[in-house]
Amino acid sequence: EAGVAQSPRYKIIEKRQSVAFWCNPISGHATLYWYQQILGQGPKLLIQFQNNGVVDDSQLPKDRFSAERLKGVDSTLKIQPAKLEDSAVYLCASLTSGRPNEQFFGPGTRLTVL
């Protein structure tokens, strides 16, 4: 079974630029998550999708971050404009349907904002 795919793996941009990340979850997984992991911290949820609908985006800085999952499969996360404090690893995860539900994580995209 293929895992969660993310691209790019690394991205370096200057502050105020825009950036987009892509995630392809495991086939058949309806629930998809984007987490932000700042260096030295644990991941924190940014947004959760169930199919193409948003379940939880309470921690998403909506003035600069946006995410979509138009067809309920792939998802993109965008930052516009980026700030220095957005430097982090952005992790995508998708959820199995068994018990317990397990979140499978992709390798992440490491973003550096200069």
Added chain:
Amino acid sequence: GEDVEQSLFLSVREGDSSVINCTYTDSSSTYLYWYKQEPGAGLQLLTYIFSNMDMKQDQRLTVLLNKKDKHLSLRIADTQTGDSAIYFCAEKGGSSNTGKLIFGQGTTLQVKP
């Protein structure tokens, strides 16, 4: 609110046992998890424990849960250099089976040969 705390660093010698501790605050958590993160890699689920259990053993891993004190520990027997990584404790937020995971800040395990 929801919060998970872990010690930041643990150093052991190869062959010794490692014990990583975690405290959490959400008493409604149904499952608690341990994830491993190696450099440049995503998170890998190591093991989990259901909230009505006190202990779970899985090969070299033993998870102990003290629900009264909201304390979770992960013991790794016969620690190997390949076990060097960051270990995250996580609880599932809320009562939903699809809820977000709330992670601790991670414990860096250093295994010396």
